[in-house]
Amino acid sequence: MRIELVISRTKQLPEGAVPALEKELITRLQNQYENCNLTIRRGSQDG
DSSP: OEEEEEEETTSOOOTTHHHHHHHHHHHHHHHHOSSOEEEEEEESOOO
16 A cells, blocks of 8 residues: 655644654554555645
8 A cells, every 4th residue: 555645834833743644654554554665745735
């Protein structure tokens, strides 16, 4: 399974929020699904 999460560049996030979010999500997803690939990136649009 491939999951892409795009967060708008205009949204203010605390320092280190994206790596922390990625770590937590991948941990939770791997508990449910054996083969998953998570990509989190900052983009011009979200949603």
